[in-house]
Amino acid sequence: MAEKEWEPKIVAFCCNWCSYGGADTAGMGRFQQPSSLRIIRVMCSGRIDPMHVFNAFLEGADAVLVTGCHLGDCHYVNGNYKAEVRYQFLEEMVKQLGLEPERLQLNWISASEGEKFANFVRDVTAKIKELGPSPLKPEGVN
Amino acid sequence: MVEVGDRLLGYATDPNVRSKGASGGLVTAVLAAALEKGLVEGVVILKRIDEYEAVPVITDDVQEVLSSGGSMHAVPVNLAKYVVGKKVAMPGKPCDVRGVIEQAKRNSVDLSNTYIVGLNCGGSMHPVLTKEMLIKMYEIDPEDVVGEEIEKGKLIFKTKSGEEKSISIDKLEEEGYGRRESCRYCDVKIPVSADLACGNWGVIxxxxxxxxxxxxxxxxxxxxxxxxxxxxxxxxxPADEKSISIREKVNSxxxxxGDEWKEKVFDEIPDKDRLKYYIDQFADCIDCGACKEVCPVCSCGPDSKCTMFHSLADNYKMSMYHMVRLLHLSDSCIGCGQCADVCPVDIPVTTIFRRFANPAQKNRNYMPGMDLKRPPFLEVMLK
Incomplete structure (x- = not known):
């Protein structure tokens, strides 16, 4: 049997009001996207604790995407600004840890931007396929 | 009456206190007076056990405060956590003071009733290493030592028999002794965030x-x-111009x-080896939690993210405990070195934390514990 191509595991945190809607739109618009994505819906990107991101990496995610409403469009006024501040610390930490910076990405996607969501996922997946499995992946997890 | 911003030379009026204190006993006398006059209910002091050991106590006895004078370079405790919620006065090295200020920013200390007398600090020494150094470098039995002093870059030990032996600190540090590593690259020597900044630099x-x-x-x-x-x-x-300029000169x-040491200690690890380095270092961890316990800026309390979401059953490459602590300290670490001192398996915890904190703090042009006006980051950046 031919060896199956390695498919990365990507965890995306999507906010309920924009980027989760964006993922929905991508599906409704039939934009093709890889099956590597696991979406975790949160009510707001401001809810995403850096701890969730670390946990995803430690559990074996090859990349973590943090997504939310466009700045200024937050359903809860300033939740995505909070996410951005946290993300800056996270980004620096990932860099210092020696993980490839591409493994953690931030993107603002609105509910109508289905194509953007699909493209984003496709690009990240392609990039991660190049990089290979995450060095933080625990043994026994593919 | 003194004014804010005044630079003064002072000493204790009591001759006993003056001679016992490291330099004029001013700090001891100020703390004793605050207690005597009811400004505070207690004073945090280090109760001396021997040259290498002391326990921090909060005392309401003026005599005990007066007898606590004198510096102990080989007792690197951080007093920040002792002032929490109490009406006390405390003396403190710059890192003690910065610890208290960081706690106050995170609302775990109310500073309106806490008075801090800052002491200039060029570094402290690890007691265990000091004993080892005494045997190897000084060839003195650690039990015979009755006093130590730092003068003109030399570390002097006095023995029971009245002998004095001095070796230059540079030489000691070349051999791996002398000041603790975190003290060598420390970048706050004068505690300008305290209420009073005292020290013997500039006294001529x-x-x-x-x-x-x-x-x-x-x-x-x-x-x-x-x-x-x-x-x-x-x-x-009032201090004259000459004193002020000498103090500045010593400080700079x-x-x-310190900057030279910084370059030496934090040599860049190549990107691809870095993760392996951190994983290898933390692999020795026995999950004792001592580094969190002593951390002067940690203010989550016993139920914290780093401990509650960490389980010994996890088979992660790095534990959640370390991940969360690395992130929490990247903006608040003051580099006091407590965590590395207490680590039972000798992980260079402070150095690792500083590797994360140095760029984070530099990029934001921020030094933790220096003023009360700049709150932690989430608050600042949202404004």
């Missing part, structure tokens, strides 16, 4: 060795010093040396 001429240079940093410092002067515990006089020389 006939006063050298028996007076303290003291800068009044804020209203609380003014109150503290005024109380002591009114009570007749201390005498002060120390900082320059």
């Amino acid at each position: 001429g006939e006063l050298a060795g028996n007076a303290t240079f003291c800068e009044v940093m804020n209203e609380k410092g003014k109150l503290l010093l005024d109380t002591a002067i009114e009570a007749g515990y201390v005498e002060v006089r 020389a120390m900082l320059k040396l």
Whole structure:
């Protein structure tokens, strides 16, 4: 049997009001996207604790995407600004840890931007396929 | 009456206190006066056990405060966590002071009733390494030592038999002894965030060795010093230009040396080896939690993210405990070195934390524990 191509595991945190809607739109618009994505819906990107991101990496995610409403469009006024501040610390930490910076990405996607969501996922997946499995992946997890 | 911003030379009026204190006993007298006059209910002091060991206690006995004078370079405890919620005065090295300020920013200390007398600090030594150094470098039995002193870059130990032996600190540090690693690259030597900033730098001429240079940093410092002067515990006089410039010179020389150490300690690890380095270092961890327990800026309390989401059953490459702590400390770490001191398996925890904190703090042009006006980051950046 031919060896199956390695498919990365990507965890995306999507906010309920924009980027989760964006993922929905991508599906409704039939934009093709890889099956590597696991979406975790949160009510707001401001809810995403850096701890969730670390946990995803430690559990074996090859990349973590943090997504939310466009700045200024937050359903809860300033939740995505909070996410951005946290993300800056996270980004620096990932860099210092020696993980490839591409493994953690931030993107603002609105509910109508289905194509953007699909493209984003496709690009990240392609990039991660190049990089290979995450060095933080625990043994026994593919 | 002194004013905020005044730079003074002062000493204790009581000759016993003056001779016992490291430089004029000003700090001891100020703390004693604050207690005597009811400004505070207690004073945090280090109760001496021997040359290498002391326990921090909060005392309400003026005599005990007066007898606690004198510096101990080989007892690197951080006093920040002892002031939490109490009406106390405390002396403190710059890192003690910065710890308290960081706690206050995170609302776990109310500083309106806490008075901090900062002490200049060029570094402290690890007690275990000091004993080892005494045997190897000084060839003295650690039990025979009755006193130590730092003078002109030399570390001097006095023995019971009255002998004195001195070796230059540079030489000791080449051998891996001397100051703790975190002290070598420390970048705050004068505690400007305290209420009073005291030290012997800039005390020259006939006063050298028996007076303290003291800068009044804020209203609380003014109150503290005024109380002591009114009570007749201390005498002060304005410092002249020469004293001030010498103090500055000593400070900048120390900082320059610190920068050199910084480059030596934090040599860049190549990107691809870095993760392996951290994983290997933390692999020794036995999950004792001591580094969190002593951390002066950690303010989550016992139920914290780093402990609650960490399980010994996880088979992660790095534990959640370390991941969360690395992130929490990247903006608040003051580099006091407590965590590395207490680590039972000798992980260079402080150095690792600083590797994360150095760029994070530099990029934001932020030094934790230096002022109360700049709150933690989430708050600042949202404005």
